[in-house]
Amino acid sequence: GEYIETVRPPQSFPPSHPQNSAFASQLTDTQDTGNKVSRRSQIIGTTNIILGGKTVIQAEVIIRGDLLRAHQNGAEKQGTPVAVAIGRYCFFSKGCELRPPGKVYKGYVYLPICFLLLLLLLFLFLLYTPTLSHHSTEPANTQHSWFSHYPLKIADHVFIGPSSVIEAALIGSHVSIGANCTIGKFAIIKDYVKVLDGTVVPPNTVVPSFSIVAGRPGRVVGEIAEGEIEGMDLRE
Template sequence: MNTLPIVNYVKSEYIETDTGNKVSRRATIAGAQNIILGGKTIISSSAIIRGDLRRTGPGHAVVISLGRYCLVGEGCVMRPPYKTYRGNFNYYPMKIGDHVHIGAGSVVEAATIGNHVEIGKNCVIGKFTIIKDCAKIADNTILPPNTVVPALSLFAGSPGRFIEDLPETTQELVEAYTKLYYNRFQPADS
């Protein structure tokens, strides 16, 4: 785990906030006023976060919140889940916990993602999915809408299904990885 190489980025291509968030200028952040980043979160190039989608009626903004030490990979798409109820089309909030790593190319429409969660590359996380703490979603997994992934479990496949229980040390391992990745994500010398 501590053999992670330093990941260099071009300083001018990232905006760094007071709370240590690093957001690529090549990412699309729509409705930034409705997106909350907890701090020390990295939003990679060509990621798309849709905070501009609204509930029915004016002033009903939908909030997407990400906790601390979240890593959003290149080309990820994050948008709030939606459904039609009694003829009204509504979006609903998306809450993502601390120490969540979302792999490159994944599409996420979950309602809730807990703390210490790893989502692999090229995954589809269906609308209103709930992923509990310390879970892992393998690369190329498709979770259908309304799936509930229990804590400390690995899901894989298409459709995604339970594969095995994860060790009790998952929380420490994921937390160590996200902190190490953040600390090794350094501007290249110019």
């Protein structure tokens, strides 16, 4: 069939699952999570992806579990790193893409004290040597930069429409994102939000709960009515 129904407790894909494809065969654990993953989806870095259960992943969906944080903290180093965490009752429509957000970080290299002393001596030497006064007296620049990704977290009851690209930091629960939307890097979409078709949410945007968002760039154009809240439950 088109879908493979997984039967595994809520955790990451199994290590045996081949890269760049959906499950190759049905698993046989006792607890059925009800996840349905299309054989024509592209799940990359499967050991770094968590599915909570009762989630549908349609054909041509791309999930980039291979995009990991460059510098992990102590807790992350002890276990398997997580790139994409997905809750329960989510639906990912054909051709959408989930990418953990990333950016360039800047910092300073911590140099040994002996090297700092050498830089100080060089600075003093250049400062008090007339013949070399035209040279720069600035010590070597110790700043450096690196590119790193941050985990993408998606809560329960989230619908992602066809061909939408998600690079948010967090998608809250009971969120509906329409077709051909772009959710920018590190955006935060809070609970009970509806993003209309074709919307572009800029990077680092925080969308408040109970909002309707539309436009390029996306902005709040309305509020979720009380009667619409129940309809955002994807349990069925």
